Amino acid sequence: MKKHLQDSLVIGFALFSMFFGAGNVIFPPYLGLESGPDWLLGFFSYYVADIGLALLAMFAILRQGSPDGITDRIGRIPSTALMCAIVLCIGPMLAIPRTAATTYETSLAPLVSGFSPILFSILFFLLILLLCVRETAVVDIVGKILTPALLIGLLVLIAVGVADPIGPVGRVPLVEDVAATGVEAGYQTMDVLAAIVFGYIILKSAREKGHTEPRAQIRVVSGASLVAGTGLLVVYLGLTYLGATTARFFDITVDRTYLVVAIVRNLLGDAGIILFAVVVALACITTAVGLVSACANYFSDLSRGRLSYQLLVCIICVFSAVVSNFGLNEIIAIASPILSVVYPPTLVLIVLALTGRRIRRDWVFRLAALGALAVSLLEVIRTYTGAELAFLDLLPLSSLGFGWVLPALACGIAGALIPGRSDAAGASGRA
Numbered sequence: 001m002k003k004h005l006q007d008s009l010v011i012g013f014a015l016f017s018m019f020f021g022a023g024n025v026i027f028p029p030y031l032g033l034e035s036g037p038d039w040l041l042g043f044f045s046y047y048v049a050d051i052g053l054a055l056l057a058m059f060a061i062l063r064q065g066s067p068d069g070i071t072d073r074i075g076r077i078p079s080t081a082l083m084c085a086i087v088l089c090i091g092p093m094l095a096i097p098r099t100a101a102t103t104y105e106t107s108l109a110p111l112v113s114g115f116s117p118i119l120f121s122i123l124f125f126l127l128i129l130l131l132c133v134r135e136t137a138v139v140d141i142v143g144k145i146l147t148p149a150l151l152i153g154l155l156v157l158i159a160v161g162v163a164d165p166i167g168p169v170g171r172v173p174l175v176e177d178v179a180a181t182g183v184e185a186g187y188q189t190m191d192v193l194a195a196i197v198f199g200y201i202i203l204k205s206a207r208e209k210g211h212t213e214p215r216a217q218i219r220v221v222s223g224a225s226l227v228a229g230t231g232l233l234v235v236y237l238g239l240t241y242l243g244a245t246t247a248r249f250f251d252i253t254v255d256r257t258y259l260v261v262a263i264v265r266n267l268l269g270d271a272g273i274i275l276f277a278v279v280v281a282l283a284c285i286t287t288a289v290g291l292v293s294a295c296a297n298y299f300s301d302l303s304r305g306r307l308s309y310q311l312l313v314c315i316i317c318v319f320s321a322v323v324s325n326f327g328l329n330e331i332i333a334i335a336s337p338i339l340s341v342v343y344p345p346t347l348v349l350i351v352l353a354l355t356g357r358r359i360r361r362d363w364v365f366r367l368a369a370l371g372a373l374a375v376s377l378l379e380v381i382r383t384y385t386g387a388e389l390a391f392l393d394l395l396p397l398s399s400l401g402f403g404w405v406l407p408a409l410a411c412g413i414a415g416a417l418i419p420g421r422s423d424a425a426g427a428s429g430r431a
Contacts, residue, residue, distance in 0.1 A: 004211075004216075005223070008224050015227070016231045019198075020232060024283065028185075028243060030243055030259055031046055031181065033243045034173065034178070037169055037172065039241060046182040046183070046240070053186075053347060058198075062217065065214070078369075082345065083298070086193045086342060090197055090295075092316045103284040107277035107281045124288075125288075125320060153279035158238030160267045166248075167247065174251060180399055246259065246262070292313055292320075293313070295312070296316060299312050344375070347372070363418045366415060371409075
């Protein structure tokens with residue numbers, strides 16, 4: 001029992017710090033500013049769309065026994081394509097470079113003007129490479145060493161901001177739909193996608209600590225998820241409130257990074273900037289370590305060991321260093337349409353995966369995911385081309401960014417009605 005509790009805490013702290021990365025530093029304060037008096041609603045929407053769904057993904061992984069179990073019912077080729085898209089999104093194309101860009105803009109730039117971003121990206125990913133190269137040590141390094149320092153710094157900032165607020169909470173929201181804005185911010189963190197890939201190293205860590213039986217793994221990972229979810233609840237709530245107290249000084253035209261730095265400077269002075277620089281660096285380093293390790297694990301397994309874990313860590317770090325020099329705002333802009341397409345079918349498969357094998361037809365999974373994908377593609381096309389697709393506004397929950405739910409449900413029901421034999425038993429691995 002003592003070992004179970006200890007391992008749950010270590011893995012839970014690691015999971016917390018892997019989730020709490022670049023997006024989690026900059027999005028909650030800005031959301032609080034946007035939401036004004038409705039900051040609690042904004043926070044709740046954000047938390048559900050971010051950590052709520054991420055933990056749902058973790059339980060789906062436990063239910064299926066592996067991250068691949070979430071996608072395998074749509075067929076081998078579509079499943080591999082979707083998993084590769086997920087891993088690339090939360091890996092070297094978007095999320096990993098964002099950790100370096102955030103660290104540079106919020107930790108280094110306020111302290112050292114004129115430092116080369118190219119040199120910084122090289123040094124940052126050299127550190128990540130050194131931390132990741134010993135695969136089995138990743139979770140212990142993050143869970144035992146880096147997370148306590150990260151948590152202490154965040155709690156100091158939040159405690160000061162609650163005890164002596166920067167100013168009164170804004171009188172009116174600065175956005176039309178606070179709930180939808182919170183959901184969109186939750187999407188941008190990419191934590192739901194990250195949870196699927198983190199599942200590889202979390203389950204592997206549980207096994208390496210001696211929890212080889214499925215029930216033991218469920219207990220440990222469930223406990224770890226509870227630890228991570230509770231820690232993130234406290235931190236997100238505090239950061240969102242801090243943002244809400246800045247309405248007297250800023251509007252939504254303020255840069256996200258500048259807003260965070262201004263909050264820290266106001267609450268803790270110039271000395272606080274140093275503390276915050278350390279906090280942000282730790283948050284981004286821990287997330288980058290988790291993501292690089294998980295992505296390298298996935299592609300090494302996909303290649304059946306032909307590409308070694310260590311080689312893939314090197315490749316991912318080099319590629320991410322190049323992309324990180326695009327800058328934080330540019331990376332966020334690139335991520336938005338990609339995530340809007342990848343998220344819906346992934347969420348559909350996560351929810352369906354929680355049913356285990358009770359849904360006997362693979363067509364339910366395939367058509368439900370296809371329905372969600374089709375609607376999300378149309379939404380992105382309308383947003384970025386101005387195409388007249390007014391019928392999308394008629395879909396239930398469209399104002400919250402969940403217009404794909406009803407089409408996915410309808411397509412899933414249609415899949416259940418397709419005549420043929422039950423194919424759940426042999427679903428895994430078939431194209």
